[in-house]
């Protein structure tokens with residue numbers, strides 16, 4: 001157990017006595033994402049990349065990924081010709097054995113990459129090279145000069161996942177239309193119209209998704225390989241978070257204030273495997289699913305590699321539109337990961353396609369800034 005003495009914490013049994021002022025508590029906060037990225041920017045160039053290209057890849061890396069594993073890699077083939085791949089050591093075999101979520105996450109990374117490149121005056125040609133979901137190399141990318149796109153990159157920088165404090169107000173039709181807008185000029189595959197189906201939380205389908213999500217979380221919390229995998233991706237201490245720069249931190253799991261201080265100092269891998277942690281996880285999920293506007297279920301025609309990548313892009317496209325509407329989207333993938341699984345869900349909801357995303361959706365009163373960490377580019381770029 002690592003105890004940070006500067007925190008002046010005395011830990012007695014289950015109780016925590018905090019000695020010191022608020023100022024002390026602030027100095028014991030989590031790892032600051034902006035400080036790390038400012039430090040990275042001062043570091044040396046990566047061979048084969050211009051400063052502008054590094055900026056494009058940094059923005060791409062702000063994409064969401066399951067457990068924040070950041071499963072993407074970028075191989076520099078030649079100037080402005082890259083191959084985006086997937087890193088085996090950042091897969092989640094216990095909850096995502098087919099790499100479905102890896103490919104969705106890589107799709108989200110590519111959406112950011114394409115937008116950032118367009119803002120810098122490039123057009124991007126994408127072509128899928130992977131033949132299997134376990135291939136190392138996934139998408140071939142070529143940048144060529146194009147027109148400059150007017151898009152506020154702040155939207156990429158300020159996007160984040162939020163899981164708590166949702167209002168239970170239903171999502172307005174105008175907001176739903178805006179969020180699920182699909183204005184793509186480029187496609188790897190055609191996106192079904194409509195591709196997003198909204199179910200208010202009080203509707204029978206909303207209730208089905210609430211109960212199904214609770215059940216799937218219970219199953220997953222009791223499934224040791226899944227819980228061990230989760231434990232491997234939680235960075236409880238600041239030291240671990242700063243070293244790894246991926247995974248979930250207390251801040252990104254919204255464990256803040258005194259609770260955050262406590263877990264940063266006293267929790268470790270073993271805590272995640274304890275009975276009480278598993279039970280608390282399920283209790284949190286029950287609270288979450290009871291309070292939200294509803295659910296957005298996204299379907300596709302099939303689950304081919306190109307389709308999963310496209311639907312990762314579609315997902316990120318939606319996420320880049322929600323903050324301005326004070327809407328939060330919380331992916332809750334456990335129902336898709338546990339039995340009876342995706343076919344049964346589509347059937348129960350009366351949807352014809354394959355379910356790729358189950359998203360809890362709700363309005364927020366205030367929108368906090370992003371906190372999840374990202375690895376430095378040097379850890380994902382292969383030269």
Ligand SMILES: Cc1cc2nc3c(=O)[nH]c(=O)nc-3n(C[C@H](O)[C@H](O)[C@H](O)COP(=O)(O)O)c2cc1C
Pocket residue numbers: 062063064065066067068101102104105108159160161162163247248252330331332333334370371372
């Ligand atoms: C494919 C995929 C699946 C996800 N599943 C879940 C989930 O089941 N529960 C959850 O709380 N967050 C889920 N997330 C959100 C990630 O945990 C989040 O993106 C990651 O921790 C990085 O944080 P950020 O989105 O704030 O940058 C998922 C994200 C992706 C891309």
